[in-house]
Amino acid sequence: MVDLGYFALLASLVLTFYGIFAGLSGVHRNSTNLITSMRYSILAVFGLVLVAYICMTWAFISSDFSVQFVANNSSTDLPIFYKITAVWGGLEGSLLLWQIILAFFAAIVAFRYKDTNRETHPQTLIVLQFSTLFLLFLLIGWSNPFARMIPIPGEGRGLNPLLQNPGMVFHPPALYLGYVGFNIPFAFAMGSLLAGRKNDDWILTTRRWTLVAWFFLTVGMILGGNWAYVELGWGGYWAWDPVENASLMPWLTGTAFLHSVIVQEKRGNLKLWNMLLIISTFALSILGTFITRSGVLNSVHAFSKSNIGPAFLVFIAIILVFGYILVYKRQGDFGARLKPKGLLSKENSFLLNNVVFVAMCFTVFYGTVFPLLAEGIANKKISIQAPFFNSILLPLGVLTVFLMGVTQALGWRKTSPQTLKRNLLIPAGISVAYMVLTPILLGGGMALVILSGVSLFALLVNLIELARSYQASLARTDLSSRFKALLRDRRKRGGILVHLGIALMMLGFSGNFFGQETAFTLYPDQIKSFAGYQLLFKGSKEYQALNAKHWAAELVVLKNDQELSTLYPAKAFYPTRPEPMTEVAIHRTLSHDLYLSLASLNEDGSATLNLFYNPMVNFVWASLVFYILGMAYSISYKPVQKRLGHLEE
CATH class of the missing domain: 2.40.128 (Lipocalin)
Structure with a gap:
């Protein structure tokens, strides 16, 4: 079984090379047969990687300590449940998990969109296969999960006890589903640029992929926080640890991208923003794995050290250089920006939202990477602790939550001050009263009062907006019309539910002050x-x-x-x-x-x-319920092609 798994990876590498060659040749020659063979090679790669993954799992179940990875991460007394999940308990297995997810997603893309995205489909698949090629090189050349151990030990070292927790069973797969998920919109975006397409089809095609990636990254972060809470024994769930920060950075830019594409869809704006955001989000996803698995930064989450760091850095550099150069060459295709008619508009609110999220991401990036650079370049040990992050990110986070409430009351193009006042007066009044009374009745500093007060404001605005939406649906007379009305505005209602989850989570964060x-x-x-x-x-x-x-x-x-x-x-x-x-x-x-x-x-x-x-x-853990409900609502919405960038004046 072990040899079968290794040969399956080798065969996957050969087929990936063939797929890239067939794709490039097919695009150059405009050959349907070559493009079709590329699609089937992608499907075959998924099958082979699945075989390799099954072989690896069986090696753990059967306690095959002739495999070095199994001997280092399992033992005969390890419960079967944790033997199965120990496959992703170390570097080699986590890369294999990443590869199986990517191969599965690539197979879906290869056959799901072959007719709907004909002009850009081959280029998209070629980009995806380069990601597959990178991972297979790592698995075969640097971090072979099937490497043998001689002499064969009679007992394994066992799985790290910190990983013997239900939270760590689901936390890594959720994170990898998020990281890998952002590879899909990145590939479609690059495919669109490579094909020279001037329309925005890739935005509509990748909407659900972006939602799914963002959702799983969010779930992974929450599960990781819960794991830290119940396993590490220090009473908290977030410590601005480098690996925590590594997952937060793509989440921040991914959240900005998720909002920014709405503007491109509705108004045809922020096209350059969206290209840069998806490139950065995918690169930061790779950076997250680099930080977690390379051992370059000390972290309670970094359970393995290896020599794959340089390979990851090269891949990140290729993503950024290739992506930004391609955007620069195609910048003339993005068209002129449609200006809103007034300062108070959703367009401007979303643009400010982008700026804030990028500023937050840069802060986290600086605080995480600067100590590494200082040690590597100047041989100085520098530690950036929680006060640095809190002093910058707390005000920016409050501004983000405030915008989350205000934006619900804004319309496209322009909004009158009277309309804004009418929509926000009640939640603003309640929130101000709360912020005045809380220090008197409960005590607490200014940071607590502002954070919890603004979170309450956003919660109330979104609750009122959700109630209005359902009230209009339930006002219909017959049951059939009510049901159909309830299914409308799924994107908006799903977004509101997710915003409620964010507001609830921020209220949970404010509890730290008490x-x-x-x-x-x-x-x-x-x-x-x-x-x-x-x-x-x-x-x-x-x-x-x-x-x-x-x-x-x-x-x-x-x-x-x-x-x-x-x-x-x-x-x-x-x-x-x-x-x-x-x-x-x-x-x-x-x-x-x-x-x-x-x-x-x-x-x-x-x-x-x-x-x-x-x-x-x-409240932090309960927010997950709203994310799940919001995702279920949002993902069922299918945008119509003709709506893109053509909101009626």
Whole structure:
């Protein structure tokens, strides 16, 4: 099976070379047969990569320690569930996961759009195959997942305990679906430029791909934050870690692109913006993998180090140079910008939105990459911490959320001040009242008041807009008309639902300002009072869970002398790892979490613990529901070709 998997990758490489050659020749000769053979070679590559992935999975399931990657990331005592997911637990497997997703997406593009995008389809497939070629070179030349280990060990090193968590089962695939997903609109954009097309067909074609990529990247970031929250034991979920930042950067530019293409579709504007944004988003997606897997930056998320860094940097440089040169050569095809009739318009709001998102991305990029450059060029160790990011990104984030509310009240071309006032008066009044009363009743600094107040404003504006939309639909008399009306405006309603999720998440972020934490030591039957709760320490206990032995402290959570729950924060000992891992325990409510981690169990029977009170943290996780609903609504909307750039005056 191992040899079969490796030969499948080799065959994929040969077929990819053939596909590129057939595509280039087919375009040059205008040969339908060559273009068709390229499409089938892409399908064959997907089949071969799937075979390789199945072989790799079987090597983990069967504990084939003759494979170096398996020996380094698995063991005989590892539960079968984690053996299957350990395939993407290291560099080689994560690249293989990336390759199978890309091959699958490329196969869909090869056959789904062969008739609807005939003029640009071959060029699009050629661009996709160059991405495939890069990955196959990495898998075969630098990070071969099927490399043998001699002598064969009797036992593997085991999977990193930090990865033995349900969140890490879904977090990496979601991120890779997002990263790879942005490859598709990038390929269509470059294909359109290479084919010399002056229309905007690629915008309509890639709308759903962009939505799906953005959605999975968002889900991946939320799941990653939840993993950090329940696994690392420090009470938080975002620390401006380099790998966290690596996923945030393409999310920021991808979000800007997602909004900016609406302007191109509706008004024919921001064409240059959109080309530059999708090129940057795809390049930043590759940068995210480079940071995660190259080991150039220290991070709690970077679980592997390798020598593939230079290859990634070269690929990123090729993407940027090729993309920007192509845009420069075709800039005359973008046409003149249609100016809005007034300052207050959706067009101007979206343009400002682009500027803010790009500024945020640049800030994150600088704070993440500058320490690396300083060390590499000047041999100086520089660490940029959370205060730097918060001082710049908090005001920009507040501005973004404010625009998220205001834009809902703006129309295309122009909006009268009276209309804007009428649409925003109620939510603005409630938000101002909240910002005035909150410091008096609850306390808190200016940053908390502004962040939560603006988030409330955006939440109310979007709720009112959603209610108006449904009210108009439900006003119809017969049931059939109501149902049809409910299915209209799916793009707008889906966007509103996603905006509600963003506003809810920002409210969750504001809860950090109310957080409390403490460290203490308790003896059996002692009680610790904290944040309105009492914790009764009952003693320690030992238990086995899956492949780890746990030493836990047993604490009863009480409030007003009522027993609410029993928590078991623990230290987990894995047979393949000498150092214990922290297992947190959480008492959850809708409004807050009581978060407990065990520092140590002491010889005198006492326990030393870290306790956190985290208000509104579950708003962050709950926002995922709105993203899912909004995505389901938005993706079902299909724009009509004739609407593109021709909004009626």
